[in-house]
Amino acid sequence: MCGITGFIQWSGDLTQDSQLLVKMTESLAHRGPDGSGTWISNPCAFGHRRLSVIDPENGAQPMIIHREEDVYAIVYNGELYNAAELKNELVQRGHIFHTKCDTEVLLVSYIEWGPDCLDRLNGIFAFAIWDSVKEQVFLARDRVGVKPLFYSYVDGTLIFGSEPKAILQHPKVEPVVGPEGLAEVFIVGPARTPGHGVYRDISELRPGRAMIFGREGLHTYTYWKLMSRPHPDNEQQTAAHLRELIQDTVERQLVSDVPVCSLLSGGLDSSALSALAVDYYTRTGQGQVHTYSVDYVDNDKHFKSHAFQPGADAPWIKRMHEELQTRHHWIEFDTPELVEALELSTQKRDLPGMADVDASLLLFCREIKKGATVAISGEAADEIFGGYPWFHREDALNSGTFPWSVAPQLRDSLLSPEIREWIRPLEYLGDRYSDAVAEVPVLEGEDAQQAKMRVMSYLNITRFMPTLLDRKDRMSMGVGLEVRVPYTDHRLIDYVFNIPWNIKMSGNREKGILRKALEGVLPDDVLYRKKSPYPKTHNPNYLSTVKQQVLSILDDPSSPILPLINTKKIRELASSPDASSNLPWFGQLMSGPQLFAYLAQVNFWLKDYHVSIR
Template sequence: MCGFTGWIDWTDDLTKQSATLEKMTGTLANRGPDASGTWISPHCALGHRRLSVIDPINGAQPMVRTTEDDTYVLVYNGELYNAPELKRELEGRGRRFTTTCDTEVLLVAYMEWGPSCVEKFNGIFAFALWDSKEQQLFLARDRLGVKPLFFAKQLGRFIFGSEPKALLAHPAVKPEIGPEGLAEIFIVGPARTPGHGVYRDLSELLPGQCAIANRSGVSIAAYWKLESRPHTEDAAATARKVGELLSDTVERQLVSDVPLCTLLSGGLDSSALTALAVSYYKQTGQGNVHTFSVDYVDNDKHFKSHAFQPNADAPWIERMTSYLQTEHHPIAFDTPELVEALRDAMLARDLPGMADVDASLLLFCKEIKKEATVAISGEAADEIFGGYPWFHREDALNANTFPWSLAAGMRADLLSQDVAAWIKPLEYLGDRYSDAIAEVPRLNGEDAAASRMRQMSYLNIARFMPTLLDRKDRMSMAVGLEVRVPYCDHRLVEYVFNIPWQIKMTGDREKGILRQSLEGVLPHDVLYRKKSPYPKTHNPNYLSAVRSRLLDILSDGNSPLLPLINVKKIREIAESETASSNLPWFGQLMSGPQLFAYLLQVDMWLREYRVSIR
């Protein structure tokens, strides 16, 4: 995994802009701590930071290949899991290779097939490839958007990078936001609308899209989209197919030339991946799998069960590590660490994010990095298989909005009157919901109930899942850790999306078809454990710490946050005795402490990035 950036400019000689390129590239040092490289020509400048995973010696970037009449230059972030098959196919067509890394496979694939090469890739990737003869830049992003890619289009200029910070290091890109950006921060967030870069004039290449930038401008096209197709297999055959796909993608993603581990919560999703990894390691004689788990000091004393977190993880982690005989590394954080990490988590995203959940993940990844360079994680199973409570609640299914936005009216009430009148938050949210519903691929002959569940699945895959993938990429890459997400294999997603809801709910259980596919892989009690999300701290000291800091900000007349919010209402919430860790001020996704921590992050962001609002 890596980070890259650069730009093309038809009005300037970029060979004189090496200092700017170095500055932009340097912002991504955490994504690629192992090596740095730049390439510059009159109209194209490319910068790269490398995290070495496959063929550390020979995979340097930017990677350059020349032919008799052309020069190709590639900067790339990701992994191709079908690189061996592609390499054999390309060798059969007369192509030759000098490395064992997938970077060269991607580059040669483009040389052989041009832009259509992306249709052959199985992996997680974002890349930019300069073709000197054609004088054009080709960019692409993986089908599910696991790897990020941002860009800014300007007159005669196209700037791009793995993270907003790289673009903001270019003098032509300013940290400005308008009403759309504020709406993304205060009403849509943390589930930022895919494609919206929040900063004014900053956009994001969508999952499954590619782009060509040349003298004629920038053209963007989708090379992949979810499609609705009839599903003809019964539950037993479906479960077998799910199991086969999951086993295949896990085995592909276990390939690494550096230490690899799995993230283990004791839940269904991570336990399944760990069990499959242990089985594969035994078959291939690779020794024990290393596993990592996260918890918080005194969480066992303060945990209270609720719909979104029905039970604690610790006993289940012990159950799985004992069952699988893994080399386990439990990690726990205390309140002061979590509070201090809010700033670093904001810097990693270049935006306020998921508050304490981001901060703890960043700290978790930092500890994992001490022992491993690659981790396998269970992200996306709930979105794909229908595991969240809102898949099963009538109020969420019948609401004319995103299921994670049921408390949007409460969120809107926390804005200042001027800001609310300017950005029209509920109207903006309604438009984004309408956009998403209009994208859902229909299936002829489907009844209303089945159609609604298809809509819900699509919303979760195309709108909520990117939030978690964005979080996982940014927090892990901030410390140079590569995280792979097997449930995001596009073949698995395509197949499961079209499984009828009654089959997905096999056994009358959420994710029932996944559970059936894993019979014999996991112990029965783990296989049928109730869903529990990424753990949060329940320590009342955390509430006290973030509330105290927020109250200080509310009393600071110089805070850039104050003109944006309803100070009186937020102060009342912060000072109330009911601002406890399980009070859903923002609906299911943001409790009292999370609200306070999020506002702290917004204040930090406005100050440190010197954000201009206009």
């Protein structure tokens, strides 16, 4: 895994901009602590920071291949999980390889098949390729958006980067945010609209899309998207096929020249991945699997069960690591560490994010990095298989908005009257929801209930899941840790999207078909445990600290957030009984502590990035 950046312009001498390219590249040093490289050849400038996972000796980038007078160059962030098969096919077609790394496989695949190479890739990726024959740059992002790719097209110059911070180093791009960007921050979040970069001049290349930039201009197109089709398999066949897909995916993603660890919460998703990893390591003689878990000081004293977090994780983590005989690492954080990390996590994401969930994940990944370079994680299973409570509640299914944004009036009330009038947040949210629903591929003959569940699945996969994947990428790569997410394999998502809801709910349980597919992989008590999300702190000290932090921001007339918010309303919330609750009340996902932590993140972001609102 790596960080990529660069710019392409058809006029001027780019060699005069070598220091600019270095500056852009070094802004991504956290993504690639093992090496740095730049390449300039008019009209193209590429920069790369490297995290060595495959072929550490020979995989330096930018990678250049010369074919007589023709030049091909690549900067690439990701992993190809079918690199071995592709390499064999390319060798049979006469290509000679000089490294063991998948970067060369990807570049040679482009040389052989051009943009159509995307159809052959199984992996997570964001890359840019300079093609001197066609005089164009080809950029692409993986099908579901595991790896990020942002760009700006200003005054005929295309500027790109793994993160907005690299693009913001370029003098043509300023940290300006307009009404749409503010609406994304205050009303659409936490699930940012695909393609929207929040900053006025920065866009995101959407998952499953590619871009070609030549002298004639910029062209973006879709090479993969979710499709609706009849599901021919019965319940038994579905479970069997899922089992094969998941096992194949996990084993492909365990391939690495450095050890791979597993994140273990004791829940269904992470326990299954850990169990399959242990089985694979045992069969291949690779030794003991290391597992990691996160918790918070005094959570055992303050935890209260609710619909989104029905039970504590610690006993189940112990149950699984003892069952699997992994070498387990318990990691615990206290309130001061979490509060301190709110600003750093905002800088890693270049935006306010998921408050304490971002901060704790950043700290967690930093601890894991001390003993590992690659991890696997259970992200995305709930979006794909229907694990969240909102899949199973009629009020959420019929809300007419995103299920994680069912209290938009509360969010709206936090804004100053002037900003509310300027950005029209409720209207903006309604338009984004309508756009998303209009994208859903219809299946002829599907009854109304199945069609409703298809819409919910589509919203979760295309709107909510990318938010969690972005969080995972930015917090893990923020400390140079690569986290792989097997449940996002596009073959698995494509198959599960079309499983009828009654089969997905096998045994009348959420994610029932996944549980059925994993029978024998996990002990029954773990297999049928109720879902529990990424753990949060339940310590009341956290609330009091972040609430006081926000009140201090409100008392400081220089705080950049003040013109944007209804300070009177926020003071009222701070003094209300609801503010002391850890239950989700501010929409589906945000509790009182998270609200105040998020407002603090917004203020950090506006201040640290010198954001101009206009």
